[in-house]
Amino acid sequence: MNQKQLATSAKNTWCPGCGNFAILNAIKTVLTVLNEEGFPLDRIVLVSGIGCHAKIVDYVDVNSFYAIHGRVTPVAEGIKLANPDLKVIGFAGDGDAYGEGLEHLVFAAKRNIDITMIVHNNRVYGLTTGQYTPTSPLGFKGRSTPSGTAELPLNPLELMLASGATFIARGYSNRLDLLKKTFKEAIMHKGFSLIDVLQPCVTFFDIYEYYNKHVYELTDHDSQNYETASKKIREWDYNSDNPIALGTFYKKESSSFEERFLEHKTKTIDKYSKIKETLTKYI
Amino acid sequence: MNNYSILIGGKAGDGINQAGLLIARIFNQLGYRIYMYYDYPSLIRGGHNFSIVRATKNKVGTHLDQIDFLLVLNQDTIDFHKHRLKKTSVVIYDSDGVKSEGIGIPLKTIIQEEKATAISRNSCLIGGFCKAAGIKYNILEQVFKKHISRDMELNLRVAHRGYKEAKELTKTRILSQRPLPLVTGNEAIGLGLIKGGLSTYIAYPMTPSSGLLHFLARIAKDFSLKVIHPENEIAVILMALGSSYAGERTAVGTSGGGFCLMTEGLSLAGMSEVPIVIMVSQRPGPSTGVPTYTAQSDLHFVLNAGQGEFTRFMVSPGDAEEAYYWSTVAINISWRYQIPSIILVDKTLSEGVFSFEKESVKTLKEEKPLLWDKKQPYKRYLNTKTGISPLSFIPDKDAVIKVNSYTHDEYGITTEESQMLSIMQDKRLRKEQYLIQELQKYETVKRYGDESSSVALLCWGSTKGACVETAEQFGLRVVQPIVLSPFPIKQFRERLKGVKKIISVENNSTGQLVRLINQHGFNVDEKILKYDGRPFSLEKLEADLKKVIK
Numbered sequence: 001m002n003q004k005q006l007a008t009s010a011k012n013t014w015c016p017g018c019g020n021f022a023i024l025n026a027i028k029t030v031l032t033v034l035n036e037e038g039f040p041l042d043r044i045v046l047v048s049g050i051g052c053h054a055k056i057v058d059y060v061d062v063n064s065f066y067a068i069h070g071r072v073t074p075v076a077e078g079i080k081l082a083n084p085d086l087k088v089i090g091f092a093g094d095g096d097a098y099g100e101g102l103e104h105l106v107f108a109a110k111r112n113i114d115i116t117m118i119v120h121n122n123r124v125y126g127l128t129t130g131q132y133t134p135t136s137p138l139g140f141k142g143r144s145t146p147s148g149t150a151e152l153p154l155n156p157l158e159l160m161l162a163s164g165a166t167f168i169a170r171g172y173s174n175r176l177d178l179l180k181k182t183f184k185e186a187i188m189h190k191g192f193s194l195i196d197v198l199q200p201c202v203t204f205f206d207i208y209e210y211y212n213k214h215v216y217e218l219t220d221h222d223s224q225n226y227e228t229a230s231k232k233i234r235e236w237d238y239n240s241d242n243p244i245a246l247g248t249f250y251k252k253e254s255s256s257f258e259e260r261f262l263e264h265k266t267k268t269i270d271k272y273s274k275i276k277e278t279l280t281k282y283i
Numbered sequence: 284m285n286n287y288s289i290l291i292g293g294k295a296g297d298g299i300n301q302a303g304l305l306i307a308r309i310f311n312q313l314g315y316r317i318y319m320y321y322d323y324p325s326l327i328r329g330g331h332n333f334s335i336v337r338a339t340k341n342k343v344g345t346h347l348d349q350i351d352f353l354l355v356l357n358q359d360t361i362d363f364h365k366h367r368l369k370k371t372s373v374v375i376y377d378s379d380g381v382k383s384e385g386i387g388i389p390l391k392t393i394i395q396e397e398k399a400t401a402i403s404r405n406s407c408l409i410g411g412f413c414k415a416a417g418i419k420y421n422i423l424e425q426v427f428k429k430h431i432s433r434d435m436e437l438n439l440r441v442a443h444r445g446y447k448e449a450k451e452l453t454k455t456r457i458l459s460q461r462p463l464p465l466v467t468g469n470e471a472i473g474l475g476l477i478k479g480g481l482s483t484y485i486a487y488p489m490t491p492s493s494g495l496l497h498f499l500a501r502i503a504k505d506f507s508l509k510v511i512h513p514e515n516e517i518a519v520i521l522m523a524l525g526s527s528y529a530g531e532r533t534a535v536g537t538s539g540g541g542f543c544l545m546t547e548g549l550s551l552a553g554m555s556e557v558p559i560v561i562m563v564s565q566r567p568g569p570s571t572g573v574p575t576y577t578a579q580s581d582l583h584f585v586l587n588a589g590q591g592e593f594t595r596f597m598v599s600p601g602d603a604e605e606a607y608y609w610s611t612v613a614i615n616i617s618w619r620y621q622i623p624s625i626i627l628v629d630k631t632l633s634e635g636v637f638s639f640e641k642e643s644v645k646t647l648k649e650e651k652p653l654l655w656d657k658k659q660p661y662k663r664y665l666n667t668k669t670g671i672s673p674l675s676f677i678p679d680k681d682a683v684i685k686v687n688s689y690t691h692d693e694y695g696i697t698t699e700e701s702q703m704l705s706i707m708q709d710k711r712l713r714k715e716q717y718l719i720q721e722l723q724k725y726e727t728v729k730r731y732g733d734e735s736s737s738v739a740l741l742c743w744g745s746t747k748g749a750c751v752e753t754a755e756q757f758g759l760r761v762v763q764p765i766v767l768s769p770f771p772i773k774q775f776r777e778r779l780k781g782v783k784k785i786i787s788v789e790n791n792s793t794g795q796l797v798r799l800i801n802q803h804g805f806n807v808d809e810k811i812l813k814y815d816g817r818p819f820s821l822e823k824l825e826a827d828l829k830k831v832i833k
Contacts, residue, residue, distance in 0.1 A: 010696045042678035047525070050688070057685070058697050063677050065528055066687040066697065067521065068551050074518040078525025078533075079677075081509060082483065086529070086677060104521075107514040262509070269507055275474050278502060279641060282464035283311065 006031060010058040019173030019199030020120060024056055026171075026179040027089070027118070030187065031062065034087075043086050047076045049101070051093035051127050052201075053120035070100025073108045076115045084114070084258045087187060094121040098134040098156050105156075105194070109163035111257035112191040118183065119156070119196045123238075124205035135238045136205075153238040160194050161226070161233055161250060167193030168233065168250040172215050173200065174208060178246055185248060191256045198244070211244065218247035226250070285340050285456050287315070288347040289412070290364055291405070292333035293356030295326055302354075302405035303334025307465055307636060308426045309409075309418060310338035314458030317465055318748065319636035320346040320818065325490070325574040331359045340458055342638060344602050344748020348822045352416065354408050355381050356390075373452055375411050377404065386415055388448045399434070399441050406431075406438040410445025417454035420446050466639045468632035468745075469494035471603040472562055473502075475610025476534050480618075480649035481560075483509040483533040485523045487516050490574045491630035492536040492564040516541035520548030524557045528686055530676035532614055534560035539568050539581050546588040549623055553593025555686040556621040556664070556672070556711065558652070560614050565629040567816045576816030577630035579744055582795040585627055586768055592708070594715040597625040597768035601729075601747030603637035608644045609765060612725065615650040620671060620714050627767070629790065631745035631818040657681055662693040666706060670713030719769050727771035730778045731761040737783040738832065741807065743767065743796050746788050749819040753828060764796075772803050784808045786831055790818060 006028050014020050027046075035041050044062045048054035050069035057064035067075045076090040097105055097119045108115065124142065125131040132142040132149045135156065139148035160168050167189040171179040179197065186193035198215075200208050214236075222228045229250035236242045287310065291302050300321050307317045315338035323332040335346040350367045353360070355376035361383050368374070378387030388411045390404040397403075406427070413423045423442055431438050466474075473495050476484070486496040500510040509531070513519055519535050526533040537545060542563050552559045563585055567578035586597060596616045600606040606628065613624035655661055655673040661682035665672040672693075675682040685695030690707065692698045729747075732740075732754030739760040742750040747763050754761045762778045762785075764771060779785070785807045787797045792814040797807045809831040813819055 008696060009694070040678065040680065042680045042682075045529075045677060055697065061683055063684045064686075064695075065525065065555075066685070066689055066691075066695075067524075068547060068688050071517065071521040071548075074513065074521035075525040075528075077513075077518075078485075078522035078527075079529045080525075081511065081522070082526040082529030082531040082533075083677065103514055104518055107518070261511075269505070271477055271480075271506060274505060275478060276641075278474070278505065279464040279466075279639070282466055282470075282639070283462050 006061050008059060008061045012059060013055065014052060015203050017202040018052070019122060019201070020052060020056065022173035022176050022179060023118065023120060023197055023199060024059055026176060026183050027056070028060060029180050030183045031060070033184065034187070039087070045079050045086050045088045046091065047072050047079070047088065048091045049093060049096035051096055051125070053091050053093040053096070056091050070096050071104065072096060073101060073104035073117065076117070077108055077113050080113055080115050081258055081261070084262060088115045089187060090115060090117045092117060092119050094119055094123060094135050095125050095133045098154055106159070106163045109160050109165035109192050109194070112164060112166050112254055113257040114191055116186045117194045119194065120199045121196050122199050122201035122205060124201050126201050126204055130204040137239045155234065155237050156196055157233045157249060161230055165194055165250070166191035166252040166254050167248070168229070169195045169248040170246050171195050171197040172211060172246050173197060174212065175215070175217070175246060178217060182248060189251065191254055214241070214244045215246050216243055218245050218249070221247070221249070223248050223251045285458060287338040287352070288350045289336045289338070289352040289354065290333055290350045290367065291354035291356070291408070292331065292360030292364060293405070294328070294359070295323060295330045295332050296328045297332065297356050298402045298405050299323070299332040299334055302409060303336050304465070304636065305409055305426060305430065306412070307336045307338070308430060309413065309422055310336070311462045311465055311638065312422050312426060313418065313455060314460035314462065315339060316342045316463070316638040317636060318343050318345065320631070321634055322817070323575050331363060333360065333364070343752055344637065345752060345819060345821050348820045352412060354412055355383060356404060356408065357381060373415055375408060375415055375449065377408070386411060386449050388445050393444045394441055397437065397441050397444065399437050403434065403438050403441045406442045407445035410442030411449035414446045414449035415452045417451050463638040463640055465636050466603055467494055467634055467636055468603055468606050468628055469564070469634065470498050471606035471637070471639060472610045472626060472628070473498045475607040476560065476614055477506055477508070478647065478649070479611040479614030480532045481508065481534055481614060482531045483511070483523070483526045484536070485511045485513065485519045485526070485533065486536045487512060487519050487541060489538045489541045491566055491633040492538050492562060494633055495536045495562060516544035517548065520545040520559070520561070523559055524548060524552060524555070527557045527559055532618060534562065534614065536562035536564070538564050538566050539584070540571070542581070542585065542588065550589035550591055550593070551688050552623045553589060553591060553595070553711070554688050557686055558617040558621050560617050560624045560626065562626045562628070564633040565627070567814070573816045575630070577745070577818050578790050578814065578816065579629055579746070579795065580791040580814070582627065582767070582799065585625055586799070593622070593711060594620070594718065595623045595625060595768050596620070596718065597627060598766050599627045599744040600632065600765060601742070601744055601763055602632070603639045604644050605765060606632065607639070607641070608647065611647045615647070616718065618652040619650055620718055621652070621674070622714060627744065629745050635745070655682065663695040664691060664693045664707065664710070666693055666710050669717045670710045715769055722766060722769070722771060723773070725766070727764065727766035728774040728778045729763045729765060731763070733758045733760055735781070736760040737781055739779060739782040739785050741785050741787040741796065742789070746790060746819060749821060749824045750788050752821055753824045756825070757828060757832070767799065770799065770803055775800070775803070775805070779805070786811060786828070788819070788824065790814065
């Protein structure tokens with residue numbers, strides 16, 4: 001198995017230089033490695049929403065559910081609950097995950113359900129041709145806000161920490177090796193994991209240069225500690241010019257939703273006689 | 284006497300639904316067939332709640348306005364329901380708090396003496412009722428022992444005091460019929476879904492659909508079901524589609540407002556061809572409307588919900604047996620045709636209690652979907668003659684299974700290519716033609732009453748009960764389409780053969796079934812519509828009918 005074998009017949013239609021290529025490259029590498037390590041690829045499911053990011057499932061030849069805008073998380077949760085032996089990886093845009101479907105993200109984190117969410121965060125709506133998103137900086141001039149936005153961005157990682165996510169990380173499409181490492185770590189983590197990937201849109205919000213100047217990789221960071229994680233997560237609020245940390249902010253071992261929920265759900269029953277038995281209680 | 288109508292009333296928190304059920308179960312033990320209507324406002328304490336129990340020799344499916352026994356826990360019950368009393372009616376009331384004529388029982392004093400909880404006043408009242416109706420105490424005892432879990436002994440003691448306090452006014456005949464399970468419409472739907480292989484049920488609470496959620500959650504362990512209550516109805520249907528995609532037979536349930544949120548998911552099911560069963564229990568709208576009351580006003584909304592054109596199977600059962608039977612059909616068809624199946628009911632059916640005769644329902648089993656034979660490389664959307672593509676489920680080492688909300692090719696890969704768009708739309712819609720053919724095997728439109736009559740009452744869903752009973756008295760025919768999509772034109776026409784006058788009876792203000800059959804080229808002569816949140820009683824329908832048939 002190599003990256004080439006994971007390709008499909010679909011023609012890639014992302015803009016040249018798009019940050020999504022790095023995410024595609026990283027996930028293919030990680031899937032290849034997982035397979036080499038003995039995890040069968042037929043137990044992988046990819047889920048995507050709607051937006052430029054979503055095309056990623058067309059480009060990887062594994063099981064996938066190309067869902068709708070904002071709803072990647074519940075689809076991924078439903079798949080995981082149906083079969084906890086699967087590894088379910090959701091891809092969502094920032095408008096998708098943090099705007100249209102924010103509530104699902106909060107609840108998936110609260111449940112600590114064992115899925116991985118990879119957010120392609122370009123901080124702009126690409127496919128709908130350039131409007132602001134929940135993580136666009138204050139004053140962002142988009143097609144729906146020509147004089148600049150009047151609202152501050154959301155710090156999604158801070159929200160995820162408060163919601164109970166047990167794996168929180170940030171990646172950058174221009175730091176491919178770190179991205180691969182973080183994806184692998186997130187997928188192997190038991191419980192809800194989210195990686196916010198800074199992924200510049202070369203057409204509508206090209207900030208490669210800005211990121212290149214501001215990003216740094218977390219080292220000597222205690223990711224098991226909630227307080228230090230919280231402090232690091234709040235260092236950059238998606239608006240200020242503070243340094244932008246990359247890597248894993250928070251990681252906690254905890255039982256997952258499906259472990260708690262599915263405890264008694266595996267026995268087989270003769271439903272026809274059980275229906276009869278149930279009905280006698282109603283006489 | 285072998286035909287009773289009993290009303291028990293009090294305020295919310297008095298346990299009126301439970302008390303009505305206990306009375307129903309007592310008559311059930313005596314061989315009677317039961318229908319119970321439960322009326323309650325949307326509040327937790329206070330207000331006025333009442334249950335009307337009908338106990339009859341033959342099955343009925345509607346309540347009466349007139350009552351034989353009025354069981355009274357508070358003054359409101361007398362004041363609100365006096366008009367229902369006949370000369371022969373008996374009132375049994377709490378003489379500690381209510382002014383009335385009839386049999387007074389000092390309920391408050393008795394429960395204080397017995398150190399029982401306030402809610403056990405209704406047990407005491409039921410004791411008094413059994414005595415007055417000439418029902419043996421041991422029947423009450425048997426029912427209490429089986430169906431009261433908390434403080435059973437205490438409830439029995441209190442009931443016995445009530446029994447001793449009252450005097451016997453009549454004798455209730457014992458009928459030589461075996462008792463039947465008493466189930467709500469929601470419970471019948473749940474059992475029908477289980478029979479069809481349900482493994483996962485996902486719902487957000489919303490009256491009057493919540494009874495299905497509660498029932499399935501309660502029996503989840505027995506049937507190894509996964510029952511999940513997520514953050515909202517959007518999550519409900521999307522989770523459900525994820526679950527179905529991974530091979531679990533999954534259903535969801537809601538009412539109008541929740542269904543609004545589900546429509547994007549419904550359309551996704553149509554495009555992705557992921558099976559899903561949706562139970563929608565109607566209540567009056569628009570908007571919040573009247574949460575705990577009834578209506579049939581979402582027919583066209585549910586029938587047309589979701590962007591784009593796709594096939595849906597929709598049934599509207601009219602009693603518990605039909606709810607059970609058609610829920611099994613709904614889940615089977617959803618999986619065999621890979622389309623959404625909708626079970627459209629209302630508060631009257633969902634929360635009404637029926638004598639349930641499982642043996643009278645045609646045998647059905649879980650039917651497997653069309654599965655991939657592994658002879659050719661797997662294509663999730665293989666373009667077949669019937670439009671149905673063989674399924675494979677994850678994990679399958681030989682198949683990559685891709686489903687897609689976007690227009691896609693046979694592999695499930697997105698395409699916007701013009702020819703492929705129409706090929707795949709044809710493929711999806713073709714399934715409907717085969718579904719229509721298959722539905723010929725089922726009794727999709729029912730007929731009751733005098734089948735030679737040239738006047739037909741037309742009904743759908745829960746109004747069946749009132750229509751069938753009224754038609755028997757008037758010598759009319761009743762025609763009830765159960766399948767509403769795809770509309771069974773052929774069977775509908777057959778059932779109407781010889782009819783010169785059609786009168787549609789509906790719990791809405793515009794005649795939604797009329798509009799539906801108009802689309803198929805049928806005309807209706809009269810409409811009898813009721814849209815005050817309450818179902819038709821027998822007397823109400825009789826009175827309305829007299830006005831239109833003269």
